[in-house]
Amino acid sequence: MxxxxxxxxSEIRKILAFRADFWVTFIGQTCIQIFIAxxxxxxxxxxxxKTMMEGYTIETMTLYYLIVPIGSKMLTGENMGFLSREIYExxxxxxxxxxxxxxHYKTITFLTYSAFYGLQLALAFIGYQLLFGQFTLNExxxxxxxxxxxxxxxxxxxxxxxxxxLISIWADNIWSLMVMARFLCFFFGGAYIPLSFFPGALQxxxxxxxxxxxxxxxxxxxxxxxHPIEMITxxxxxxxxxxxxxxxxxxxxxxxxxxYSGVGI
Amino acid sequence: MKRYVRLYLFxxxxxxxxxxxxxxxxxxxxxxxxMYYIVNIALFKILLLHTPFIAGWSDQQMxxxxxxxxxxxxxxxxxxxxxxxxxxxxxxxxxxxxYLIRPVSPxxxxxxxxxxxxxxxxxxxxxxxxxxxxxxxxxxxxxxSLIGLIILLxxxxxxxxxxQMLMILPVFxxxxxxxxxxLFYTLGLAMERPxxxxxxxxxxxxxxxxxFALIASFPARVFLEGADFxxxxxxxxxxxxxxxxxxxxxxxxxxxxxxxxx
Numbered sequence: 001m002x003x004x005x006x007x008x009x010s011e012i013r014k015i016l017a018f019r020a021d022f023w024v025t026f027i028g029q030t031c032i033q034i035f036i037a038x039x040x041x042x043x044x045x046x047x048x049x050k051t052m053m054e055g056y057t058i059e060t061m062t063l064y065y066l067i068v069p070i071g072s073k074m075l076t077g078e079n080m081g082f083l084s085r086e087i088y089e090x091x092x093x094x095x096x097x098x099x100x101x102x103x104h105y106k107t108i109t110f111l112t113y114s115a116f117y118g119l120q121l122a123l124a125f126i127g128y129q130l131l132f133g134q135f136t137l138n139e140x141x142x143x144x145x146x147x148x149x150x151x152x153x154x155x156x157x158x159x160x161x162x163x164x165x166l167i168s169i170w171a172d173n174i175w176s177l178m179v180m181a182r183f184l185c186f187f188f189g190g191a192y193i194p195l196s197f198f199p200g201a202l203q204x205x206x207x208x209x210x211x212x213x214x215x216x217x218x219x220x221x222x223x224x225x226x227h228p229i230e231m232i233t234x235x236x237x238x239x240x241x242x243x244x245x246x247x248x249x250x251x252x253x254x255x256x257x258x259x260y261s262g263v264g265i
Numbered sequence: 266m267k268r269y270v271r272l273y274l275f276x277x278x279x280x281x282x283x284x285x286x287x288x289x290x291x292x293x294x295x296x297x298x299x300m301y302y303i304v305n306i307a308l309f310k311i312l313l314l315h316t317p318f319i320a321g322w323s324d325q326q327m328x329x330x331x332x333x334x335x336x337x338x339x340x341x342x343x344x345x346x347x348x349x350x351x352x353x354x355x356x357x358x359x360x361x362x363x364y365l366i367r368p369v370s371p372x373x374x375x376x377x378x379x380x381x382x383x384x385x386x387x388x389x390x391x392x393x394x395x396x397x398x399x400x401x402x403x404x405x406x407x408x409x410s411l412i413g414l415i416i417l418l419x420x421x422x423x424x425x426x427x428x429q430m431l432m433i434l435p436v437f438x439x440x441x442x443x444x445x446x447x448l449f450y451t452l453g454l455a456m457e458r459p460x461x462x463x464x465x466x467x468x469x470x471x472x473x474x475x476x477f478a479l480i481a482s483f484p485a486r487v488f489l490e491g492a493d494f495x496x497x498x499x500x501x502x503x504x505x506x507x508x509x510x511x512x513x514x515x516x517x518x519x520x521x522x523x524x525x526x527x
Contacts, residue, residue, distance in 0.1 A: 029451040035467055036454045040319075043462040048316040069451075173290035176297040183297075187304045197311055 003100050004108050011078075011112040026120065030069045037065035054196040059132065060223065061194075066128050067121065067146070067219050068191050074117040074150045075157050075214055076182070077110040083161075084168035084175065092260065103250065107158055114154035118147050125222065138224065145231065146222025152238050153214040157185070159245035160210075166249060169256040189215030210241040269373060277380050284382035291383045298342065298387035302335055302394060305457065320461035325402050326489050327459075332391075332398035333418055333488075334457050334481035339384065339391035340422040341429075347379035349429050353436045353443050359524045372515055376426070402489075410488055417484035420504055424480050425456070427507040430515070437518035456480045476503045 041061045044053070051057060056064065083106070086092040095102040125143055129135040164181055168174045186192060188211035195203055195216045206212055217234045220226050226234070284291055309331055313324050322330065352375055355361045364371045399411070432449035455463075455471045460478035463471050471478040479500055487496060 024445060024448065028445075028448045032448075032451050033454065036458060039462040039464070039467060040458055043320045043459075044312060044316050047318045047320075053315060171289050173293070176290065176293035180293075180297050180300050183300050183304055187307070192304075192308055193311060197315060199311070199314065 004104070007105060007108045008112045011109050012116065015113065015116055030066070030124065033069040034062065034065050037068075038062050041065075054194065055225070056194060056196075063128060063133070063223060064194060064219060066124060067222055068215070070117055070121040070124055071146075071150055071215065071219060071222075072186065072191055074114045074121055075154050075185075076161075077113040077117075077154055077158060083165040084173070084178075087165075087168045087260070088173075090261075096257075103162070103253065106162060107155070110158040110161075111151070111154060114151060114158075118150060121150070122147060142222055142224040145226075146218050149218035149221050149235070149238065152235075152242060153218055156210065156238065156242040156245055157214060159242065159249045163245060163249040163252055166252045166256050169260050185211050185214055188212065190219065191215050210238075210245075213238040213241060269369070272369060273377060276378055280380035281382045294381075294383040295386050298339070298384065299390060301338075302387075302391065305335060306331055306394075320459040322459055322489070325398075326485075328398040329402055329489060330459060330482065330485040332395035333414070333421075333485045335391045336388075336395045337418055337421045337425060337456070337481050339388040340419070341425050342384040343381050343388045344422070345376060345426050345429070346384070347381050348376050349426075349433060349446075351379070352433050353441075353446065356436045356518075356522065357440065361522060362524055365519070371519075372512075376430075404489075406488065413492065414484055414488040417487060417500065418481065420500065421480035421484055424476055424504055424507060427504075427511045428452070428475060428477065430511050431507075434511075434514045434518045437521045452477060456482075458482070460486065472499070473503060476507065479503055 038058070038061070041058060045051065045058055083092070086095075095105065098105060122143060125139075125146075126135055129139050133139075160181060161178065164174055164177050167177065188195075188206045188209060190212065195206070195212055198206070213234060217226075217238065221231060221234075306328070309319070309327050310324075312319060313327065317323065319327055355364070355375070361371070361375075364374055367374060399406070429446075429449055432445040432452075435445055436443075452475060455475070455477035460468070460472065460482035463478065468478075472483075483496060483500060
């Protein structure tokens with residue numbers, strides 16, 4: 001089963017094809033998000049007159065917003081919208097000819113991007129801890145947990161994306177659905193503000209959705225904020241969501257492949 | 266000038282009939298933008314549960330500011346966004362040739378050809394929230410200050426367009442698929458924050474070199490706290506300078522354009 005290695009190698013070549021563009025975007029995006037978030041939170045801490053809010057100091061909040069942009073990229077893996085565009089253009093046909101399953105191909109492609117961003121996340125986390133905190137065995141273990149959770153979250157998000165993108169076999173455009181899913185994941189996942197700042201009732205409700213497990217759980221694991229029980233519970237809930245979206249996207253594909261015209265629109 | 270106005274009316278006619286061709290997408294996009302508005306309003310409402318002010322602005326003042334940037338975003342989504350999405354692809358695939366040989370300004374054509382009819386509905390919704398936040402603001406304001414605010418927000422939309430162009434035009438040199446547009450969307454966060462939170466070099470960056478703070482925060486500040494000469498002078502100077510830079514980079518880019526696809 002060497003096919004996956006070819007897929008991974010080809011995707012890494014694609015990622016690194018435009019190096020200047022890639023690094024400017026990566027470093028730029030990460031730094032900008034940290035600086036803007038830190039500025040906002042400095043203003044909030046100052047006007048509230050507190051040094052700790054909902055378990056966060058300004059330093060831990062900065063670390064939180066270092067993890068958010070790279071972690072979000074890791075979660076969302078390959079850029080969205082490619083599959084639906086292929087369906088519209090009719091170029092989706094190639095997956096039917098490939099000597100491997102469409103699902104395996106797409107999942108490996110998606111996870112290659114996630115792993116690549118995971119590497120960047122690890123480097124950024126270690127760099128930050130060495131410069132502004134400490135990097136002991138504890139932080140190393142937390143980093144490992146965080147990356148593991150992000151990879152499972154990424155697999156879950158991959159299946160959620162596939163599910164939405166496969167709708168384009170029937171609907172004329174699903175780009176806006178993808179954006180909506182992203183908004184929901186990011187807002188209720190804690191990418192914009194940590195979930196502990198949300199009102200209690202809202203927090204209770206959103207824990208019945210997959211969103212907190214996609215972003216907040218991996219970040220909290222990486223920051224060492226989780227109790228072992230929360231970690232184990234979170235791990236199994238995340239796996240459960242991953243299974244649900246995987247099952248849903250496969251069922252949709254089973255139906256969709258017979259509805260797919262192969263002509264495009 | 267008359268010719269350009271007539272041409273733009275044709276663009277509108279064409280865009281509306283095109284949008285109604287894909288009806289499901291039409292409604293999905295409206296839902297998407299409404300969700301974006303709700304998320305943005307909720308974000309500040311949640312933050313204001315933990316502090317009475319953000320950068321000196323109270324809940325009501327923050328909502329005026331949020332109304333301002335949602336309105337600017339809606340104007341840009343309606344007028345420019347689809348065109349900006351396709352521009353790097355045209356440059357990259359060598360398809361710009363078709364636009365260069367037409368007897369109208371290519372920059373005008375490429376920037377305004379596609380009018381997003383579905384976003385126009387959202388522009389109305391954003392406008393409603395904008396006016397709601399103004400009428401909900403307990404301090405007195407005059408019609409003149411409202412007109413001033415609207416003019417500054419239109420200027421803000423042009424600043425937004427100019428910065429977006431400056432992030433796309435490097436495609437002429439890098440040959441990449443999207444230029445620095447992803448970076449632009451991240452930088453766009455600066456537009457959604459009150460300018461007073463930025464201090465030191467970050468303030469210089471967002472008020473002069475990448476003037477996102479001038480898009481909505483400065484206009485909101487002028488409306489809420491009154492106009493002063495230095496702020497207005499700053500707005501005029503930076504807006505004019507930015508527009509001249511865009512024209513210069515566009516001309517340089519065209520000189521570098523090879524017509525070959527990448």
